[in-house]
Amino acid sequence: MLKNLSQHFGQDGLAATDASHRSLGFGGTTALWLGANVVVTTILTGMLLVPDLPFLQAMLIVLCGSAIGILPLVLVGLMGQRTGLTTMVLARGSYGVHGAKLPSLVNLLTLLAWSWIQALLAGMSLNYAVEHVTGYSNLPLFTILCETLVLLIALRGHLGIERVERWAAIGMLLLAGAVFYVMADKFEFSQLLSMPVEPRNEITPGIAFDIVIATAFSWIPLAADYNRNCRTQGDAAVGTWLGYVVATLLAMGLGATVSGFSVLGGMEQTYDPAVLLAGFGFGLPAAIVVFLSVMTTNVMCVYSASLSYLNMRPQTKFWKPALVIGVLSVAGSQIPGILDNFQSFLLIIGSLFIPAFAVLIADFFLIQRGQYAVDDLLSEDGGSYRYLGGFNPAAFAAYGLGAVLAYYWGWVSPLAWGASLPVFLITATSYTVLRRWVLVPRVRLA
Template identity: 80%
Template sequence: MFDTLARHFGQDSLAATDPSQRSLGLRGTAALWLGANVVVTTILTGMLLVPDLRFGQAMFIVLLGSALGILPLVLVGLMGQRSGLSTMVLARASYGVHGAKLPSLVNLVSLLAWSWIQALLAGMSLNYAVEATTGYSNLPLFTVLCETLVVLIALRGHLGIERVERWAAVGMLLLAGAVFYAMGRNFAFAELFAMPVEPRNEISAGVAFDIVIATAFSWIPLAADYNRHCRSQKAAAVGTWVGYVAATLLAMGLGAAVSGFSVLAGMQQTYDPAVLLAGFGFGLPAAIVVFLSVMTTNVMCVYSATLSYLNMRPQTRFWKPALAIGVLSILGSQIPGILDNFQNFLLIIGSVFIPAFAVMIADYFVIQRGSYLEADLLDPRGGRYRYLAGFNPAAFAAYALGAVLAYYWGWVAPLAFGASLPVFVLTAVFYVVLRKWVLVPRMQAA
């Protein structure tokens, strides 16, 4: 029965995508990444910035941080477009055919955590809207319903996701515009810009910049998974940059504005426009923005978590881990208190992924001069990327240094301008030095 049903699911695999079958142009790529990042967790991040910072200052930091932080994601996406391979298969070239299983496992766990948080936030927004409309409230039920829909879409594979993202991106833009219009009619944006600083979340300008950068870096593991379906390098690079930066400004701007207006109105601080505008009869449209944002992003998380699992167990059929991960996402969304440490979760994600992908980018663009042997990457034995029993010592040494620096500069002695960019640059440089002159691996025959 399951095999018959599985015929209707996506048949995605780790194999390189055929250039003639690629489905994403410039507009489709921009819509994909816009839909991905207009998400409730990004809106929640915007809430953390105001009133700790002035609204204008917060938006400048968001623009600068997202414009710079997205560049590594663009580079990894280009790696996927050129090779047709997923992110974690590409990691085999820098970490080794067996070494890449570690970042795959870390990515799988982190995407599960993202999915739990987003499912709960979506359930909260939908529950609020239904309760305000009908009086009925059941947060666990609405959370499960949201995540079940996510799983059904993810099981359709990348083509199903792309179709949903295009329409959802248009819907979110229209609804977000309506939400900003409603806020402008009921609140004064001049007061928001003049709002005095009030420390609430211990967010300095440097921490805010680091959080914005970390948000961008949290998307890197997904970059090649989707951009390997881009028709051209221009679509992969420009579409990703434009879609992501526009989405971050919109989502964090919405969260910061809602936060500021809720404080100015004497309400409990919130990120949710449905809560802010419910008293003005606009709560339901605002809740739909949050609901759609979670659907588009959470689908991508479940799909990429599935590809990470396949990198560890390549012989598994796509639908089996997709379904299992979806069930785990539904169960995890019921964990009490998972939102309590959201800010720390963002910084931990940055500490984990920044050095990991600094190594990957340095290996591809500096050591390998922008070219991998795709057949060897898909070889279970690793081919020339086998290194030392399937592990590249230089990659793990550089990653360890980067992780230590990220921890020290992020938690022990925080830098005024944030740790993300220094950690990325130093990890990449250290890897190049190690790989070229210290821990030079004996390459296997191609």
């Protein structure tokens, strides 16, 4: 029976997307990345910034951090658009056909952790909405229902996700606009702008910038998975940048605003925006915003985590890892205190992903001059990307250096304005030097 059902699932896989089957134009790409990032976890990030920082300073950091931090994601998305390949298949070009399995595993585990957080938050928002209307509360049940819906959408493949994201993006913009409107009617924004700084989360400007950058970097592994379906390079680049930056300003701005007003109103800060907004009289619309945003983002996490698994086990049918990941997401969402470590989780993502994708970007644009031999990347033995037994030692040496620097500058001796950009630039530069002048053969382009 399950085998018969699987015929109705999306048939997405690792093969390059044909140009005639590209489904995303400029509007679709913008909506995809806007819908993906108007999400409760981004709202939570905005909540961390105020009142530790002045509101205007926090928003300036969000603007600069997202505008700069999204650029590597745009570049990886362009790699996907040019080749038609997923992110982790592209990683074979820089890490080797076997070496790419390591970042695939790290990405799978990280997206699974993201999915745990998203499943719980979706369940919390739906539980709040139902309780508000009916008085009935059952968080585990609503978490399971939310993740089941996520799984059903993800199993439809990228076309199903793109349709959902368009409508969700419109709905979230309308609802978020309504929240801002009511908030502006009930409160004086001048109070928010002049409220005193109060250290609550140990957030400095440098840490804030690093967190905003890390938020952008957390999306990099998904970039090519979706942008390989963009029709043109311009759609991929401009649509991704615009959608992400607008979404980040909106979501983190909402989080910072709600956090500031909650402090001014003497309320206790919470990780559930719907609860905070309920104190201002519109918890139900906020719960709907949270629900829509988490659902759309979690669908993308489950989908890309499944593609990461396929890069390690290419013969597997797409629906099988998607089903298992959906079940694991429900189980993980029940881990006690999972939201308490959200800030640390963001910084860990930066430590893992920033050097990893600095290598990938440097290899494609600086070493390979923007070209990969697609057939070799998809071949079982890696073709010209086999390197030394399927591993590229230059990539792992540069990544190791970047990871050590990210840990040291992020945790042991933090830099004043964060470790993200220095780590990215040093890793990319060291890889370029190692790849050109150390014992690694040049790739033969087809």
